[in-house]
Amino acid sequence: MTSSVLSIAGLDPSGGAGVAADLKMATAMGSYSMAALTTVTVQHPGDVSRVAPLPAAMVSEQVKTLLQTMPIGAIKIGMIGSTEIADVLISTLQDCAMPIVLDPVQSSTSGSTLGHIDRPVFDRLIAMATIVTPNSGELQYLLNDAPPGRWAIDNSVAILHTGGHAPGNTIHDVLWLPNGTHRRWSHPRVETRNTHGTGCTLSTALAVGLAQGLDISEAVEQAVQFTVKLIERSATDNMVADNGPLLHFKLNE
Ligand code: PLP
Numbered sequence: 001m002t003s004s005v006l007s008i009a010g011l012d013p014s015g016g017a018g019v020a021a022d023l024k025m026a027t028a029m030g031s032y033s034m035a036a037l038t039t040v041t042v043q044h045p046g047d048v049s050r051v052a053p054l055p056a057a058m059v060s061e062q063v064k065t066l067l068q069t070m071p072i073g074a075i076k077i078g079m080i081g082s083t084e085i086a087d088v089l090i091s092t093l094q095d096c097a098m099p100i101v102l103d104p105v106q107s108s109t110s111g112s113t114l115g116h117i118d119r120p121v122f123d124r125l126i127a128m129a130t131i132v133t134p135n136s137g138e139l140q141y142l143l144n145d146a147p148p149g150r151w152a153i154d155n156s157v158a159i160l161h162t163g164g165h166a167p168g169n170t171i172h173d174v175l176w177l178p179n180g181t182h183r184r185w186s187h188p189r190v191e192t193r194n195t196h197g198t199g200c201t202l203s204t205a206l207a208v209g210l211a212q213g214l215d216i217s218e219a220v221e222q223a224v225q226f227t228v229k230l231i232e233r234s235a236t237d238n239m240v241a242d243n244g245p246l247l248h249f250k251l252n253e
Contacts, residue, residue, distance in 0.1 A: 003211040004032040004071050007204060008063060008089065009078030010039035010051075010114065016245030017108070017197035018079060022204040024248035029226065031208045034070060036062035039081035039115060045196045045243040048112035053081030060088040067096065073211025076101045076204050077125070081115040086125050093128060099210040102129035103203040104138045109196065109243055131158040131216060133203045135165040152176040158216050162202060164195065175220050183217055185224045192235035194244035201246055202227040226251060 007022035015021070019035035026033035038059050042050035066072065075098060080086050093100065102125065107113050126132060126142070134142050139161050143151050152159050156178045163172040169189050176182045205226050209219025233250040 003073045005207045006034045006072045007076045008036045017200045021197040021200040025201045025204040028248045028251040029208045048108050056084035056088040060092045063092050074099045074207040076207035078103045079114045083118045086117045086121045099130040101207040102132045133160045148176045190231045194234045196243045196245045
């Protein structure tokens with residue numbers, strides 16, 4: 001049966017991040033994809049100039065309708081936009097059995113904040129996730145200096161620390177599982193400025209793998225491989241001067 005994923009995330013009208021990236025990545029991986037919008041932004045790859053979260057009831061109605069009518073193999077949550085939206089997602093998703101991938105995105109690579117969420121509410125949403133996918137800055141915020149392996153066990157949530165924002169020529173993506181084990185994938189950094197939407201793309205690839213029935217570790221391995229392949233294939237196609245988008249259609253070339 002065709003796998004299907006639901007992305008709950010924001011709109012980047014330039015198509016590189018947010019729900020646009022999520023829909024493109026899931027499609028490139030052969031999965032049916034749906035999107036419930038949390039926030040409209042005004043942005044181009046170099047700058048996010050406005051962030052307008054939708055009314056929380058509008059978000060919960062989108063998600064509830066899809067849960068009632070569509071087959072959903074896994075959910076990816078990206079940019080949430082407001083505490084009110086996080087709050088309604090907690091009540092709307094509380095009885096869901098499907099895996100949830102939560103990308104705890106807080107700001108764009110260009111440095112703009114993507115909406116504040118009160119910490120206690122954010123923590124309750126995180127507790128409902130199967131796996132969270134923080135970059136280095138987000139990891140620090142999430143863990144409050146707790147060791148990642150301990151945090152994964154204590155919270156029963158897997159962590160994939162994506163290493164692209166850390167310095168160095170080799171990128172390490174590290175997975176900690178609630179069963180106390182961990183795995184690391186290391187790959188050479190691709191020299192490119194075209195990495196806009198990489199976090200969105202990776203977390204969606206992970207949700208697709210889980211919807212396809214892979215276990216967490218297999219789904220992470222597939223997601224890392226596909227994301228690296230996309231970065232390599234988008235590396236020299238400079239659509240814009242800086243922070244250019246990944247070209248998801250190149251995944252299967
Ligand atoms: N815009 C939206 C709607 C997003 O969801 C994100 C990341 O999650 C961004 C912008 C930032 O993307 P990047 O940091 O890859 O430029």
